[in-house]
Amino acid sequence: MSKRTISGKSAIVGIGATEFSKRSGRSEMRLAVEAVLAACADAGIDPSEVDGISTYTMDNNPEMEVHRLIGGKALKMFSRIDYGGGAACGPLLQAAMAVATGICECVVVYRAMNERSEYRFGTGVADRGADPTYETAAFGWHSPHGLITPASWVAMSAAAYLHKNGATTEDLGRVSVGGRSMAANNPNAWFYQQPISLEDHQNSRWICEPLRLLDCCQESDGAVACVVVSDERAKELRHKPAYIRGAAQGSCDDQQSMTSYYRDDISRLTECGLVAEQLYRQAGVGPNDIQTAVIYDHFTPYVMTQLEEYGFCQRGEAKDFLRSGEHLLTGSLPINTHGGQLGEAYIHGMNGVAEGVRQIRGQSVNQVDNVQHVLVTAGTGVPTSGLLLGAEN
Amino acid sequence: MSNALRPRIGVNKDTQFFWDGLKQGKLLIQHCKDCDQLQHPPGPCCKHCQSFELDAIESTGRGTIHSFVRMHHPVAPPFEAGHPIVLVELEEGTRLIADFINSKPEQVFIGAAVKVAITDCDDEVTLALFEPASI
Structure with missing residues (x-):
C-alpha cells in the first residue's frame, strides 16, 4: 500500500449554516456568504485567510464571487465537482488533497440554494431543448417516455431492488419514519416536532410507484459551509477537530447519471461500493468501527442499497436491518441524526457533512455515545462520493 | 389522447x-x-x-419487463397519471426505457413478455413504445 495518503492530514474545524426554509427571501449568493462567514466564525478563522474553495455543480454561486465577498485575498485552488448531490463529499476530498499537499492553508466548501422558492429539481426535465450535447442526448433515452423526474429515475431501480430482495414499501417507510423521528428533536429541521408513523407513510400519495410522497426528500432553501485546515492547525483552534480520515469519489459499472439501467444488476449501487472500499482502506477501519452515519436520503430506496454497499449489512438484508430498528437512535447504527434530507432540509448533502462534524464534537441534538468514526455519504444513482470523519487522526 | x-x-x-x-x-x-x-x-x-x-x-422487438414504474406526479399531457413506464430487456440482451401502452394493470409485472410498438408520436418524434406481447 502506498504511503502517500490524505488520511488524518486535515480536519473540518468550522461549520456554518443559514436557517432552512421554503422561501429564504434573499439571494443564493447572500445565503452562500452567510454560511461561509458563519463557518469561519465557528472555526475562529478570519475569512480573509481562505485560499481554497470547492463546491459542486447545480450550485449557482461562483467560487470567485464568494471569495471576493468574504474579503478573500488570494484564492489558490477553486473547483466545482460534477453530478450534483453525488458530489457532496467531493469538495471535502478536494480540500483534504489541497491541504495535505500544501497547495492551500484554509479551504472552504459550501452549498447554497433557493431550490424551493426559485426553482425545483423535482419538476423534472420535460421542457429541455433538443441540442446535440451528451447530456441532452442521454435524457432522450428516457424523457420522451415520461420518465422525467429524479423520483422516477430512482423508482425504476427501486422496483428492481424490492422485487429481487423481497423488500416492501413498508421497508422504505421505515427509512422515512426514522429520519422524521430524528428531525422531530432538531430545532433547525423543517420537520421539527413533526414525527410520522408508518401508517402516515403508507397513506401518502404516489409520486412514482413504488415511491410515495414520504419516500422523497424535501425541497429547501438554505446554505451550509465547512472550513478545512491542516491537522496541526486544527489542534490550535477552538473546537474538537473532525479529522478527515478518508474522502473518496466513485464512478463505475456502466455508470449513467441517475439512469444506470444498463449494468448487470440495476438493484445495486456499485459506485458506492467503490467509495466504501477507498474510505475504509484510507482510514484503516471498517464498518464495525463506525458509530453513526449520515446516509444520503434524497429517496428512501437508496438508503437501503447504501447500507449494504457500505457494509453495514449483507446484500439484500437492509430490510432486516430496518425492521429491527438498527437505524434508529436506539439501534446499532443510528443514521441521519439531524433528520436527514427527509427531515431536516435538502441542502444537497452538505448539511449531512455538518452533522457528521457535530457527532464528532459531541454537539448533535441526537448525540450518539463515544463517537470515534462517522461515515457521510453523498447523492446516489449518480457518480458519488463519501467522507469518513474521525475523532483522532 | x-x-x-x-x-x-x-x-x-x-x-x-x-x-x-x-x-x-x-x-x-x-x-x-x-x-x-x-x-x-x-x-x-x-x-x-x-x-x-x-x-x-x-432487434426482433421482443423482450421482457426488467423493471417498471407507474408515474403519477408530476404528469403533464400527453401523459396520464399512473401510466406505466418499463425497462425492457430485449431478446438480444440490451435494455431500453419505454412508455408501456395498451396494457391492463395485470400485464405489468417484472418478467412479463412484451413487444415493440414503433409509434409516430408527432411530426418530429417517433418512439419505440412497448406493449404486452399478447393483446
Missing part, C-alpha cells in the same frame, strides 16, 4: 442512426464489427473493445 407533445429528443452523431431507424420502422441496436458485441445506449466507440468500427442490427 391529448395533442400535447412529448419532450423533444436531443440527437447527435452517435445516436442519429437509432432515431433514423425508428423513422423507418426499425428498432436498431449498435453492434461492434470487431468484437461482435451489442451496446445500448450507443456511443462513438465500442465500450468493450474501443473499436470505432460500429454498425447496427435490427
Whole structure:
C-alpha cells in the first residue's frame, strides 16, 4: 500500500449554516456568504485567510464571487465537482488533497440554494431543448417516455431492488419514519416536532410507484459551509477537530447519471461500493468501527442499497436491518441524526457533512455515545462520493 | 389522447442512426464489427473493445419487463397519471426505457413478455413504445 495518503492530514474545524426554509427571501449568493462567514466564525478563522474553495455543480454561486465577498485575498485552488448531490463529499476530498499537499492553508466548501422558492429539481426535465450535447442526448433515452423526474429515475431501480430482495414499501417507510423521528428533536429541521408513523407513510400519495410522497426528500432553501485546515492547525483552534480520515469519489459499472439501467444488476449501487472500499482502506477501519452515519436520503430506496454497499449489512438484508430498528437512535447504527434530507432540509448533502462534524464534537441534538468514526455519504444513482470523519487522526 | 407533445429528443452523431431507424420502422441496436458485441445506449466507440468500427442490427422487438414504474406526479399531457413506464430487456440482451401502452394493470409485472410498438408520436418524434406481447 502506498504511503502517500490524505488520511488524518486535515480536519473540518468550522461549520456554518443559514436557517432552512421554503422561501429564504434573499439571494443564493447572500445565503452562500452567510454560511461561509458563519463557518469561519465557528472555526475562529478570519475569512480573509481562505485560499481554497470547492463546491459542486447545480450550485449557482461562483467560487470567485464568494471569495471576493468574504474579503478573500488570494484564492489558490477553486473547483466545482460534477453530478450534483453525488458530489457532496467531493469538495471535502478536494480540500483534504489541497491541504495535505500544501497547495492551500484554509479551504472552504459550501452549498447554497433557493431550490424551493426559485426553482425545483423535482419538476423534472420535460421542457429541455433538443441540442446535440451528451447530456441532452442521454435524457432522450428516457424523457420522451415520461420518465422525467429524479423520483422516477430512482423508482425504476427501486422496483428492481424490492422485487429481487423481497423488500416492501413498508421497508422504505421505515427509512422515512426514522429520519422524521430524528428531525422531530432538531430545532433547525423543517420537520421539527413533526414525527410520522408508518401508517402516515403508507397513506401518502404516489409520486412514482413504488415511491410515495414520504419516500422523497424535501425541497429547501438554505446554505451550509465547512472550513478545512491542516491537522496541526486544527489542534490550535477552538473546537474538537473532525479529522478527515478518508474522502473518496466513485464512478463505475456502466455508470449513467441517475439512469444506470444498463449494468448487470440495476438493484445495486456499485459506485458506492467503490467509495466504501477507498474510505475504509484510507482510514484503516471498517464498518464495525463506525458509530453513526449520515446516509444520503434524497429517496428512501437508496438508503437501503447504501447500507449494504457500505457494509453495514449483507446484500439484500437492509430490510432486516430496518425492521429491527438498527437505524434508529436506539439501534446499532443510528443514521441521519439531524433528520436527514427527509427531515431536516435538502441542502444537497452538505448539511449531512455538518452533522457528521457535530457527532464528532459531541454537539448533535441526537448525540450518539463515544463517537470515534462517522461515515457521510453523498447523492446516489449518480457518480458519488463519501467522507469518513474521525475523532483522532 | 391529448395533442400535447412529448419532450423533444436531443440527437447527435452517435445516436442519429437509432432515431433514423425508428423513422423507418426499425428498432436498431449498435453492434461492434470487431468484437461482435451489442451496446445500448450507443456511443462513438465500442465500450468493450474501443473499436470505432460500429454498425447496427435490427432487434426482433421482443423482450421482457426488467423493471417498471407507474408515474403519477408530476404528469403533464400527453401523459396520464399512473401510466406505466418499463425497462425492457430485449431478446438480444440490451435494455431500453419505454412508455408501456395498451396494457391492463395485470400485464405489468417484472418478467412479463412484451413487444415493440414503433409509434409516430408527432411530426418530429417517433418512439419505440412497448406493449404486452399478447393483446
